[in-house]
Amino acid sequence: MAKWGEGDPRWIVEERADAKNVNNWHWTEKNATQWSIDTIKKLLGSLTIESDEFLCNKIEVTKCEGEAHVNNRKGKLISFYEWQIEAEWSGTRKTGDNKTKFKGKVEIPNLSEEYSVEELDVSVTCTSSSADGDAIRKFMQTVGAKSIKEKLGQYLKLLHEEYSRDLILPTKGQNTTNQIPKEPSRTLSNDVRKKDTDHSKQPKDLSIREIHLNDEFFCTPDDLYKVLTTKELVQAFTRGEATVNAVQGGEYCIFGGNISGTFTSLKIGVS
Structure with a gap:
């Protein structure tokens, strides 16, 4: 048994006149x-x-x-x-x-x-x-x-x-004005973040990797070029703001900066 005054407060039953919860x-x-x-x-x-x-x-x-x-x-x-x-x-x-x-x-x-x-x-x-x-x-x-x-x-x-x-x-001497509901997904992410910081203090590997992708597009080369280099078309596809400066060395940024880069080469009408 716990000593007097050291019990878990959750097990201390509050006296309620309405007997509710x-x-x-x-x-x-x-x-x-x-x-x-x-x-x-x-x-x-x-x-x-x-x-x-x-x-x-x-x-x-x-x-x-x-x-x-x-x-x-x-x-x-x-x-x-x-x-x-x-x-x-x-x-x-x-x-x-x-x-x-x-x-x-x-x-x-x-x-x-x-x-x-x-x-x-x-x-x-x-x-x-x-x-x-x-x-x-x-x-x-x-x-x-x-x-x-x-x-x-x-x-x-x-x-x-x-x-x-x-x-x-409300309990004795307490009101509920400051009690804000917790969203499960947000609480879970906070717990995961805490565990990550507690168990892993090692520096992350931030080295650069190369990714090579081959895709087939069912359209003309000119149409594909316009879709990838025209700011209005890029914004329509991503449904958000985009930075598209279609010149060699120009900036390319979509999805709030999560994807960004520069145009290294631009060739019109090449399949």
Whole structure:
């Protein structure tokens, strides 16, 4: 037996007048699905995306399929959510003589606890294939996608801190305002990081390796050259910002700097 005052606090049963979930030990769950649908529609519906050249002041969620739950187990809050979202947008060009209202769609297929907000895929299309339509589509793919991710980040904050607040019952002299749910994937990665630093202090091998790849492309050499050297086409493929300076010695950078290099040789029309 433990000495007086040295017992594990988890085994000290709190006296509760309501007799509910003593010590917050038992699994409790709240279904946040309908609340999440309403919140996502409200946040995205209130979004206005604007620059000196473009204005998009209407985003309407047409599809929000999935589920969301928040749970308490042993005094810890855990949230699970998985959503596929589609929305329609409309916008105009503020400059020039073309006052046409352009329309398009936004798709977010992977809003879940497995991905951070920055890792979300936001795909934007436009019903018009004109030059102005393509320009506003690119605006929505960059500036618009960033604003949409910020709104979805607000939804996750509300889910974690507001909707799940009453799952952990307050104890004597304690409130739950500072208890924020932990996402399993983030906690797991932190634990792995700690283990790596504890067990391996050896310097990593940072030597350079060469990789030789042979691929077959079913297109003309000129089309392939354009896809790999045109900034707009590279950004459409990677769905993000890209640096493409297609000259000998020019810089090449995609996926937020995770892939970068320089053009050592450029030959047009060579198969």
